[in-house]
Amino acid sequence: MGSDMTASHDPADPPVDPDVISGLESELTDFWRRGRIRTRVRARAIDSRLDPSCYPLITVLARHNSMPMSELVTAVGMEKSTVTRQIDALVRLGLAERHPDPRDARARVVTLTDHGRERIDAVVASAVIDWRARLAQWDPEDIRTLTTLLHRLGEATNKED
Numbered sequence: 001m002g003s004d005m006t007a008s009h010d011p012a013d014p015p016v017d018p019d020v021i022s023g024l025e026s027e028l029t030d031f032w033r034r035g036r037i038r039t040r041v042r043a044r045a046i047d048s049r050l051d052p053s054c055y056p057l058i059t060v061l062a063r064h065n066s067m068p069m070s071e072l073v074t075a076v077g078m079e080k081s082t083v084t085r086q087i088d089a090l091v092r093l094g095l096a097e098r099h100p101d102p103r104d105a106r107a108r109v110v111t112l113t114d115h116g117r118e119r120i121d122a123v124v125a126s127a128v129i130d131w132r133a134r135l136a137q138w139d140p141e142d143i144r145t146l147t148t149l150l151h152r153l154g155e156a157t158n159k160e161d
Helices: 020-044 053-063 068-075 080-090 114-134 138-159
Strands: 067-070 095-101 104-112
Touching: 020 068, 020 114, 053 067, 053 068, 053 080, 053 104, 053 114, 067 068, 067 138, 068 080, 068 104, 104 114
Parallel strands: none
Antiparallel strands: 067 104, 095 104
């Protein structure tokens, strides 16, 4: 693989040592656990009544502001019924609203309300400050490399077997 951390592994190379994979699995488990804690804290910062399971949905809406329901289902990778329940919760809390899709009267578009936008923007701004503090001693190139590797790992885990 050489010194380029983003290079692809040559299938002709020996397989990765099981201890290396075990270490990766352990680190990812710890990282996901801490991520769930951050998700819970951030969801509560948006609204104390917001279920943390809704946080990924509201972050997708924050990036796109308005999305057809079908695209939201695809973006978060959940069942339509689950996304519908989560949208119902966001609507009840005044964080999002549904509108008829102008392209298809049978479909609905989900949009953040002004209140929802204010709350998620405040939480994201706080998260940026938090990450900057945590990564203050990191070289920016290391952060870019980590981002690239996390993206590659995410893509690899999305592949169908």
